[in-house]
Amino acid sequence: MRYDVIEKIGEGNRGEVYKVRLENGVFAALKWSKSYEIDKEWEILNYLKGTFAPKPIFRGKKYLVMELIEGKPLKELIGKKEYYETIKEALKGAYELDRLGVFHKQLGRYYHIIKTEDSVKFLDFERAVFSENPRNFLQIIGYYLHRDSNFDKKDLNYLISLYKENPKKSLEIITKVLDEVIDKTI
Structure with missing residues (x-):
């Protein structure tokens, strides 16, 4: 080529x-x-x-x-409504990767999550592995939401426990919580 x-x-x-x-x-x-x-x-x-x-x-x-993935890295969106919208989409993507058995390992790096014009894409799969127990979803909650004062740590810990038993239900709940945060963000 x-x-x-x-x-x-x-x-x-x-x-x-x-x-x-x-x-x-x-x-x-x-x-x-x-x-x-x-x-x-x-x-x-x-x-x-x-x-x-x-x-x-x-x-x-x-x-x-x-x-070629063009868009904004998550770090450029901090402090904006678009940041939480991107996190919400990233959690959906992380859920999909988990469902497909691919563990990215580095979604805690802001520049690996890109907000494109119409979606979210993850970059840099060089350290990714196939896994029976991938933790992409948990990685995003732990790295981004646990450090954010908009989220109650006990509620997040509950969602982490729930995700291990019922991933889809945990995704539904965190999506609603993020929607509330997005509505409050200017």
Whole structure:
């Protein structure tokens, strides 16, 4: 597959990400591995097929090409109504990843949750694994809501316990709680 590199858009300890233009004119993201095997991330993205994740397009030996996700990282939304709306959608996405048996492991990092024009996407699946007991939903509650004074810690602990027994019911309850917080946020 031919592509032209447009610009570097990110870099971490284990990889670099570039915006590229594919031969068909479509913009995509190319993730180059500095120090890890790209195969596992490719396998997980291919399994998810765009479900709250970038759609995979092509894989090379040390890189993968995937859908370019454009939007705002969660960190840019703090203090705005859109922050809680994004958290609500992220919890739905986390529930889906849990249901599909994929544990992202790093959803506690603000820049891994992106608010796009019409949805939420999670980025950076390099450390993700298939799991019989994924904890994406619990990770988001623990990292974002437990630290937020808009939420009662006892209620959140109840929802965490409930999620372990009845994930769908816990998602329904936290969605209603978030709707109340969203209504109060200017």
